Amino acid sequence: MQSEIRKELLDAFTNAREDFLSGQQLAELIGCSRTAVWKHIEELRKEGFELEAVRKKGYRIIKTPEKITADEIRLGLTTEFIGRNIHYEESVESTQKIAHRLAAEDVPEGTIIIAEEQRSGKGRMNRKWHSPKYTGIWMSLILRPNIPLTKAPQLTLLTAVAAVQAIEEMTGLNPEIKWPNDILLNGKKITGILTELQAEADRIHSIIIGIGINVNQKKEDFSEDIQETASSLFIEKEEVVSRAGLIRSFSKHFEKLYLLYLEQGFFPIKILWESYAISIGKVLKARTLTSTIVGRALGITDEGVLKLEDDTGVIHHIYSADIEL
Missing domain, CATH: 1.10.10.10 (Winged helix-like DNA-binding domain superfamily/Winged helix DNA-binding domain)
Incomplete structure (x- = not known):
C-alpha cells in the first residue's frame, strides 16, 4: 500500500x-x-x-537525486507497463540473477531490476562486464511474450533499437549497432545486451534482457585493457547525462517497439535495426564456434539472422558469432 x-x-x-x-x-x-x-x-x-x-x-x-532510485525513475515515466514495477539494489552480483529469481516468482511483465553496481556483471559468452558504481545503467528487464522459442533472439535486436533511440533522444549523439548486441559511438562500445530465457522445449516462460550502458564514466574509470575499445556517453558528449532520464526514455521506446512487434512481427523492427546498423555493406569477419567467415554484410533476414556474402558469392547465415569490422 x-x-x-x-x-x-x-x-x-x-x-x-x-x-x-x-x-x-x-x-x-x-x-x-x-x-x-x-x-x-x-x-x-x-x-x-x-x-x-x-x-x-x-x-x-x-x-532529483544523483543516485538512481526507483522513485526517480518513476518521476516522469510515461509507459503503461515497462518500468512500472522496479526492483532496486545498491550493489548486486548480477541483475540477471535477481531477474531470473523474480521471473520465477511471477512478477509482472515489464519489471526492471536496476543496480548502482554489479560485482560480477557478464556479457555474451560469459565475458565480464565492467559495472562501476554510480556511473552507468546496469539493468535487467523481464518479458513474457507469446512467441515461439526460435524468435527470442529478435528481442535482442529490438532492445538495441530502443537503446539507440533513447541515446539519440537524451544526447543528440548518433550511435550505431554492431550485430547482434553491441552499440557503438565513434567505433567504441557503449552498450551491451544479453538475452536469456526461462523456457521449456516448446514454451517461453520469460525472457530476461540484460542491458549495460556506459553513461557517465570518465576514461580513467575503464581498465587499461578496454580503454581503446570502450567509451561512455559522457566521454563522447562531454556532458553528464541523466541516468534515470535515459532509463525512462529507453522504457518508452522499448514499450512502443515491443507492442509493435507483438502486433506486426519482426519486419518493422528489422527495417529500423538495419537503418542503425554500422555493418551493412561492410566486410566483416565472423568467428563462430566452428569456423571463421569473411564476407560483406548484406543485412539480416526476416528472422534476425545476419547474412554474409563471401568473395565466391556464397551467402552465409550467421546465427551466433563474434563480429569484427
Whole structure:
C-alpha cells in the first residue's frame, strides 16, 4: 500500500510538470490523508529529492537525486507497463540473477531490476562486464511474450533499437549497432545486451534482457585493457547525462517497439535495426564456434539472422558469432 501511494504521488508530480500541487490536491488525487502525503514527501527529501514548498501553493520537485532510485525513475515515466514495477539494489552480483529469481516468482511483465553496481556483471559468452558504481545503467528487464522459442533472439535486436533511440533522444549523439548486441559511438562500445530465457522445449516462460550502458564514466574509470575499445556517453558528449532520464526514455521506446512487434512481427523492427546498423555493406569477419567467415554484410533476414556474402558469392547465415569490422 505504501509503495502504491508513493507511485501515485510521483505520477501526480509528473503530470503537474512545473506546477505546484497542494497537500489537499495530492491527498484527493491519491486517495489518502494530507498527513500521509506529508510523510511521503519527507521520505522523498531523505532520498535526495529537493522539493519547493510555497504557502498557499503547495509543493513541486525542483531537483532529483544523483543516485538512481526507483522513485526517480518513476518521476516522469510515461509507459503503461515497462518500468512500472522496479526492483532496486545498491550493489548486486548480477541483475540477471535477481531477474531470473523474480521471473520465477511471477512478477509482472515489464519489471526492471536496476543496480548502482554489479560485482560480477557478464556479457555474451560469459565475458565480464565492467559495472562501476554510480556511473552507468546496469539493468535487467523481464518479458513474457507469446512467441515461439526460435524468435527470442529478435528481442535482442529490438532492445538495441530502443537503446539507440533513447541515446539519440537524451544526447543528440548518433550511435550505431554492431550485430547482434553491441552499440557503438565513434567505433567504441557503449552498450551491451544479453538475452536469456526461462523456457521449456516448446514454451517461453520469460525472457530476461540484460542491458549495460556506459553513461557517465570518465576514461580513467575503464581498465587499461578496454580503454581503446570502450567509451561512455559522457566521454563522447562531454556532458553528464541523466541516468534515470535515459532509463525512462529507453522504457518508452522499448514499450512502443515491443507492442509493435507483438502486433506486426519482426519486419518493422528489422527495417529500423538495419537503418542503425554500422555493418551493412561492410566486410566483416565472423568467428563462430566452428569456423571463421569473411564476407560483406548484406543485412539480416526476416528472422534476425545476419547474412554474409563471401568473395565466391556464397551467402552465409550467421546465427551466433563474434563480429569484427
